[in-house]
Amino acid sequence: MNNDSLVTMMFDNVLLQTEEYFPSYVYRLMQFANFMGARNFLDLLKMSSARQIGETLPRWAVVLATQNYGAEKFTQILDNNLLGRYWRSFIEESELDQFVAQQRSKRATGRVLFNAEKILLPFQSIKLCPACFDESVQAYGVGVWNAQHQAATSFVCHKHQQVLLQRPVSQFSGFEFSQSFFDRDAYVTPNISLFHRWLDFEILRIYELGVEAHRDEVKLHKRVFMESSFYSHKPCSTSVNLNKQWRLSLSKYLAILYPHMKNEAERISSNTGLQASAIMNVESSVHPLLYLLFKFFYLHEFKP
Ligand SMILES: [Zn+2]
Structure with missing residues (x-):
């Protein structure tokens, strides 16, 4: 054979x-x-x-x-x-x-x-x-x-x-x-928080909406909130402030979602590939987890 x-x-x-x-x-x-x-x-x-x-x-x-x-x-x-x-x-x-x-x-x-x-x-x-x-x-x-x-x-x-x-x-x-x-x-049973459940809710929304409709929503969201006048891709005090707040929040979010990996959460959140500027580019794709975490950050935590 x-x-x-x-x-x-x-x-x-x-x-x-x-x-x-x-x-x-x-x-x-x-x-x-x-x-x-x-x-x-x-x-x-x-x-x-x-x-x-x-x-x-x-x-x-x-x-x-x-x-x-x-x-x-x-x-x-x-x-x-x-x-x-x-x-x-x-x-x-x-x-x-x-x-x-x-x-x-x-x-x-x-x-x-x-x-x-x-x-x-x-x-x-x-x-x-x-x-x-x-x-x-x-x-x-x-x-x-x-x-x-x-x-x-x-x-x-x-x-x-x-x-x-x-x-x-x-x-x-x-x-x-x-x-x-x-x-x-x-396999172990993790302790999950309300934050985990929120992410799960967002997934169900994606499935309910379907690929095309959700793709339009992601684009709209990026155009309106994530590529706004609040932010410039050129280095300036606003971008520095945004990146700093985002890094701290990302570290916190990852530590909540993956409590067994707190050290990694802090280390990885300072990776340049996860910077706000890498997410806030209207033209390029964004990792689903990062998009959802950044959406939460931008809507609920960011203080311009
Ligand atoms: Zn089942």
Whole structure:
């Protein structure tokens, strides 16, 4: 059996479920192909490096989804299995198309879709609703990790009104073969605050509005509030004041959202990639978590 038919056989035997998170599906494929070592498995799927999971649209996912489901079904996979319905409204369609084309070509490197996501990756967790897990075991015979739950701003399963269990992506060391991905005991229940719930509410709004309408809202918001006369991209006392207040608030927000990572929250919030000027650019895309935190800051905390 050649490599291509081996891959086809795996995809035919282990079916991707409608709302399954794509990286967790790869772990299921690995489980199926446990007769081969991790390195061989990754080579077979042409996943050259064991990248950290949790990136928005990594090259391996673009290549794998295109190869096995075809270009027509790609958007469907993007929306259902890679959280496209969540993040597509934060980026122009043309910018996304260009990114996908680059990821498909061999020239692509370790680019990420949103500039800030590499900086924010340490805060990213894989999340699990035990009730959804049990339901998927009953329905499909396997535990399925729900894609929508993996949004950076998702903390609650709205179907079951349960706080999502979390496990930092840093614990998975990419796709090195590990059965422990499926170890439910390794997940912890976080204490969530009203602030977590507000972010969750904002996500539901995004889903309710739909990609197009929410994209218009993000643009409107940037035009009216975030690129206003209050702020100049040139260095001036207003920008210095804004950046200073924003840095302190961002550190506070991250510490509330991720209480187990207080030190990182302070360190990362001074990263230049997260500065107000990087967010307040009407022309460029913005990471969903940063956008929502900045929106909260601008509307409720900023003192010009
Ligand atoms: Zn659930």
